[in-house]
Amino acid sequence: MKLIKKGLLDTWLSLPIYGLQHEGIPPGGAMDTFSLQIANALVGNDLYDKALEMHFPSGIYQFETSTLLAICGADFTACIDHVEVPMNQPIKVPPGAILSCKKPVSGQRTYIAIRPLTDEQVSRVKILPWSMNPENVFTDEPIRILCGREWDQIKACSQQLFLSKAFSISPTSNRMGYQLIQEPLKTLSASTMLSTAVTAGTIQLLPSGQLVVLMAGHQTTGGYPRFAHVISADLPRLAQKGPGDSLRFTLTDPTTAEYEWILEQNYLQQVRNVCALKLSQHRFDHH
């Protein structure tokens, strides 16, 4: 794949890589791990393969060999050779094909998974006849949270406010964290805490009463009170929200968080199985 024009923030990313946080090295990885996995599944890649995470304006790329690709996540009106192509569907492109995105329609980050076709010469763009529609995941339902260790440092009225009001995401937000635009929350005590580990989804309470939701590019440790935590299953949905979008939060419990995660993982496993089967049937028919 050849770069024709650089995008705002195009990065090859995989699922987060754990095991080095004691060295201060965060797991990182894609923001929307759900879309990443669907894209990889559609082209028959491995679970831990990288895909291209793109923000708008995204880059323009040219394929040098026959390639199977899939576009998932944000809808940026992706085009191959200036013709719009569907999302969440495997597409074969010939050598020389150019990938570009016209305009952002929904979401913040799009994922392009690719797989070079070594045993096949593709002569024209071919959209394969199956797709995965993940609409049930990217709903506008409130983001579910669990109480953090320092939840009780907030006055009850501020807790209620947090759970009843809509927030918008500040333009200063990035892959490290989302700053929420809201009235400062009222704290009970200004107790200091020692720096300790944080995770993606941790909602930190800054001394000013403002809130920051840590995202995929978070640091390993932090010294701000941990007000709440976004459940893992809702992080991909949050990752597709961006500056100006409005958010609501709702309390849930650890059992629901675990159940929702298992549900999501099972769904992804089914998608991988179905895609692998479809691809092998397609290959069989083709030859």
Added chain:
Amino acid sequence: MNPQIYELGDSALTIEFGNEINDSVHEEVMRRFYQFQSFPLPGTLDLIPAYASLTIVFDLGVVASRFQGLAGMKSLIETKLAESFSAVIPEGRLHEIPCLYEGPDLVAVAKSCGLSETEVIQIHSEKIYHVYFLGFLPGFAYMGLTDERITVSRKEKPMTIQAGDIGLAGNQTGIYPSTSPGGWQIIGRTNSIPHFRAGDRVRFIPVTT
């Protein structure tokens, strides 16, 4: 104090051994770090030591489907903590780091502490520091504790700090491993940044150009 275990979101547990920066508490953090590193709990993805806590990050799929979730892991940790773990903790290495005490904030630090620059340098370089943990940036070691006489607050506004800069914040000292915005008061710099591990010790050796 008995360790307290609490959930950090849906897929991590933090074991809190105390609420102050203290060498004996930190020794316990490191003992348990090595315990859970040598005999990992099922589904462990990361072990993150800090001043007085150890956080274990789990693969939620593994602990939720096979070990009654975090609640199950919590009781498993309680059992493991009740067992004494007597294995030898690797002794931290002593890093001697040449330091050119010519940082942009040296004068301001001396002034705010009511000391001369030479005194700040002497006080900073005569103590052996303990590496509590790594965080903030890859390879950034939180070291302490500095002498009370050179305790300074962080800057109001973060500045760009260069790789190799040595700074002070509160009763801590540290070296920036890469260029980054930061609020620490920079008193010196080095061209020798070792690969730190929690539990290491550090001494700064004053050098001149």
